[in-house]
Amino acid sequence: MRPIVLTLVIALGAVGCSNDRESSAVVQPPTTFEGQPESLTTVPDSGSNDAVPTTTLRLTDPTGITAADLCVGVMLVEPTPQIDTDLLPETSGVVYSRTVDGRMYAHNDSGNLPRLFGIGAGSTVDAVWTVGTALLDWEDIAVAGSTLYFADTGDNLHIRPTVRLIASREPDGSGATLDDLKFWSFTFAEGRLDTEAVMVDVDGAEAVLITKGTDSPAGVYVLPLTDSSDAVTLERVAEFDIGESISAADLSADGRVIAVRTPTRVLLFDRPVTSSIAEALAGEPCEAASAPERQGEAIALHPDGRGYTTLSERESATRNDFRLPES
Structure with a gap:
């Protein structure tokens, strides 16, 4: 495994979260946009007009499956079906529903229509929704x-003055x-950066973004998901260099495993109950x-914690499912 250098920036949470977290409360994530999540409180940041969110980590029922379990035990599920490239010629993001069993969502990269695709068993696209924005x-x-x-954060040419995160309630039907x-x-304190990776904590209080890191160590940034409509500047809270x-x-659905994808590798991190996502990314991953x-x-990590799915961006993309053997 190639060397991985990880650094936690000391000024953690310049626009992010504190590590004042508790492990006792276990509740379901919020499902509406009205108001702030119950676990979110804003504390004025001296010298800034921004607010610093302080969150209490609230996990869904833990699966007990660790990153090491997956790194050691998963196997590729055969056969590996082809994704419908007429609809998904350039798959850029995938995630599993937390409310519909077996439903995977996917979208295309730039140059395509703003659509969300529902994928059922195998590679069949069984629903398509238009997303009402560019x-x-x-x-x-x-x-x-x-x-x-949706992370509308790509900026290969470093020309976008701001990028954005877009939230939508999960669709409950087809064709809408x-x-x-x-x-x-938001933008980044260092300037215009290309960002291809996003996670949202299980309580919906903050998003964590990782820059592409093509020519320098990848940066980790925390975006508080408050009701503010003002553009914010995100400070780097951690960084790591994995050589790709x-x-x-x-x-993961229980918030305890983090997956990071490169063009050729899958890295998994354990997240202790007392750690934020950014803090967990400063730990040692397994491949x-x-x-x-x-x-x-x-x-996309599987909702039951027992595996993950990977996809290629290119045409003739294969859906590769990796699973722990059933006991």
Whole structure:
């Protein structure tokens, strides 16, 4: 395994979260946009007009499955079906529903229509929804409870003054337009950065973004999901260098395992109950199984914690499912 250098920036939470977290409360994530999540309180940041969120970590029922369990035990499930490339010619993000068993959501990269695709068993696209906003450069998708989050954060040319995160309630039928949306606009303290990986914590209080890190160590940033409509500047709270660019990330349904995807590798991190996502990313990952893909782009952890799915961005993409053997 190639060397991985990880650094936790000391000024953690310049625009992020504190590590004042408790492990006792276990509740379901919020499902509406009205008001702030119950676990979120804002504390004025001296010298800034922004607010610093302080969250209490609230996990769904833990699976007990660790990153090491997956790294050692998963196996590729055969056969490996092909994704419908007429609808998904350039798959950029995938995530599993937390409310519909077996449902995987996917979207395309820039240059395509702003649509969300529902994928059932195998590779069949069984539902399509139009998302009521522009697709500038969607790079990843995340989920918390029944809310989906699109990362419109791609910026290969470093020309976008701001990028954004888009939230939508999970669709409950087929053929509809998703137009009840919420937006967060932001930029990075270092300037314009290309970002292809996003996770949202299980309580819906904050998003964590990882820059691509093509020419320098990847940066980790925390975006508070408050009701503010003002654009914010995010400070780097951690960074790591894995020798490859980062193309996707995902958080397990119980919040305790983090997956980071590169074009050729899958890295898994354990997240202690007392740690934020950013703090957990400063830990030591293990490398899990991956399949040869033309351009490894997307990853989604399975809701039961027993595996993950990877997809390539290129045409003729294969759906690769990795699972722990059934006992």
